[in-house]
Amino acid sequence: EVQLVESGGGLVQPGGSLRLSCAATGFSFDDYAMHWVRQTPGKGLEYVAGINRNSGSTGYADSVKGRFTISTDNAKNSLYLQMNNLRAEDTALYYCAKDLVPRGLLWDAFHVWGRGTMVTVSS
């Protein structure tokens, strides 16, 4: 069974840092682009970042560019999101998601989602 499990969320002060992890099981992790999407409670979905090992590309929302870094560890089948200089507006539930098409050069559709990990930025 394909599964994504996020962890690493919590309460952090403004200006602080946090590293989110996403453990992937049930599929060939290397073959798929991976993404982070966030959702403020009661609001819509906001794309955060994506990484495509096949094309070597990464992409970030303007709101996090320069502060967040997406990465993977293929040996651990894990996706990460390093979040620095956190702001109150980064408070959200962060989802990990995998692309639909293996070995694609473009993003396509988010086929599987995790349950999310909550990040709260507050003093």
Place this chain on the structure above:
Amino acid sequence: DVVMTQSPLSLPVTPGEPASISCRSGQSLLNRNGHNYLAWYLQKPGQSPQLLISFASNRASGVPDRFSGSGSGTDFTLRIRRVEAEDIGVYYCMQALHTPVTFGPGTTVHIK
């Protein structure tokens, strides 16, 4: 960033009746490979989003055939042939051709 708009933002439905949601993108989502990089998701209350439709019209595995997607370029539509009670939730369209990926604001489907 490519702006995605949806209409309506709230859709009251009657079980057994059809329903449709429109999604419009600020730039064409048609790639030179012939595919439209437009996906539809449903987020049921308290759950993570689930993929319904990819490439504008490809139903994801396990998705009932009452759901269908159509459109090309900048205008897309999600149709539900006969709404069931389990279809309530928020529907999002998403474009993946242009970086960064962007989502529509969501359409809340609720029972009339």
